[in-house]
Amino acid sequence: MTVQRRNTKQRTLVLDAVRSRNDHPTAEDIYLDVRRQDDKISRATVYRNLRLLEDTHAITCVKAPGGDRFDLRLDAHAHVVCTECGAVIDATLPYDESADDAVATGTGYAVTGHSTIFTGICPNCQRAGNPEQ
Structure with a gap:
């Protein structure tokens, strides 16, 4: 209910x-x-x-x-997170439903979806000269 x-x-x-x-x-x-x-x-x-x-x-x-x-x-999409400042943006990458099927086949799970988060250093932090470039 x-x-x-x-x-x-x-x-x-x-x-x-x-x-x-x-x-x-x-x-x-x-x-x-x-x-x-x-x-x-x-x-x-x-x-x-x-x-x-x-x-x-x-x-x-x-x-x-x-x-x-x-x-x-609300649509399935990936994100990119800056490891320096914590900024989060949408990634320009289409959602890959075949990854769900591959994981389901390999694990036996009934996979209903996944989330993808990339990490890196954003352009602002790169310009600021952060050492991890």
């Missing part, structure tokens, strides 16, 4: 905050944005609503090194 959840003002604020960004924000980023709109909203309310939005497929959660990030894109 699916539980219907009403759309609360707080949840709308959280979703609007995710929609207003294109940088794969953290929960803390969203909390700070929402606090500018409603200074009474708690961190727990924002975090809980992010999980509810994820559970209802209104947003996706990117399990990135350094912590979860949130994304409005």
Whole structure:
């Protein structure tokens, strides 16, 4: 049985905050944005609503090194994470469903999908002369 959840003002604020960004924000980023709109909203309310939005497929959660990030894109796609500054962007790489089939065949799992995260150093950090270039 699916539980219907009403759309609360707080949840709308959280979703609007995710929609207003294109940088794969953290929960803390969203909390700070929402606090500018409603200074009474708690961190727990924002975090809980992010999980509810994820559970209802209104947003996706990117399990990135350094912590979860949130994304409005609902299609399967890869991400690139900067190991210096933590920036997360969408990778320009099509989703490879054949990888799901290959892993399912090799493991016996009923694979339902995968996520791909590339790591590297973003152009801004490269220009800044970080030593790991």
